[in-house]
Amino acid sequence: MIDISIIIPSYNRLWSLPETIKSCTSKLLNIEIVVIDDGSTDGTWEWLEQQKNIISIRQNNLGKCWAVNAGFKIANGKYIRFLDSDDILSKGANEEQFQIAEQTTADVVVSGHLVIDVSDKVIREHPWFFCDDFIAQQLGECDSSHYSAYLFRKSFIEDVPHRPDFAYRDDRRFILEVALKLPKYQIHQGFALRHRHHNNSRLQFNTNLKQAVQNFQHLNIYKDILGILNKKGELTERRLDASINILWPLTEWIAKFSIQDATETFEWIKTLKPQFKIKSEGLKKILYKILGFRNTSYILTLRRRVVFAKQDQ
Secondary structure (H helix, E strand, O other), X not given: OOOEEEEEEEOOOOOOHHHHXXXXXXXXXXXXXXXXXXXXXXXXXXXXXOOOOOEEEEEOOOOHHHHHHHHHHHOOOOEEEEOOOOOEEOOOHHHHHXXXXXXXXXXXXEEEEEEEOOOOOEEEEEOOOOOOOHHHHHHHHOOOXXXXXOEEEHHHOOOOOOOHHHHHHHHHHHHHHHHHOOOOEEEEEEEEEEEEOOOOOOOOOOOHHHHHHHHHHHHHHHHHXXXXXXXXXXXXXXXXXXXXXXXXXXXHHHHOOXXXXXXXXXXXXXXXXXXXXXXXXXXXXXXXXXXXXXHHHHHHHHHHHHHHHHHHO
16 A cells, blocks of 8 residues: 655756655655656656656646646545645655554644755744644634645545646645545644745746736635635634735735725625724824725825836836
């Protein structure tokens, strides 16, 4: 039996993929590594064809969600880990989380993560923050680490795919759907993942039009999830407050692209929580209080345009 299947989607990451794969291996466990080449043009597929003990799939450049789902279909492991091809696992993470899962019959084993630079130097530590409401934690009450630091029981997530409609926020959507299933989870006291920051392209860091799409996908995730919780009678005040921790800054980001959509989002927040008070400081807080959300957003937009115009001169 395969103990863990590690699903690694990759697009033009030959510069980091070998190190990522190396970090997945284990002398104690039967690890299955599934790499999905999402139409790379940097020699990734040619390199993969030469590797032994790696299951490789090649597809057209359809995106991460399609790649991960394709990998999941053929994965044979009792447990699943999703890993980006520019990140690496900490030594012993697979073995330690597997042992916890086996001893406790956990559906999910969570862990903290480290943020590293291109030279593997640790920039920040994100230990697991214990919270007694897993849904509230995932909605935004407190830090919930990185989903590649999680080990999932395959049978528990078989009905939770990565959804292409939310491609720029697919991992957040996935984790929230998992949380709605009320998993039995255990905590790995450590840092299972080393999440690398670099200057190359990353799916979650986008600008201009892609940034706008990313923000709207994020918003729609919350609309869906809060709608489900409300329908089930499980949208508690605590979970609502946790959501607003994300929704309010998201509303301000949306205002940079569409004041009308941002205003509608603001009104939706007020519908969810009539006593909501805008969380801003300084002059912006005063403007919101005197002029309201829409008018303040117009002023902030004009100010940004003036700043950008001066920079272009």
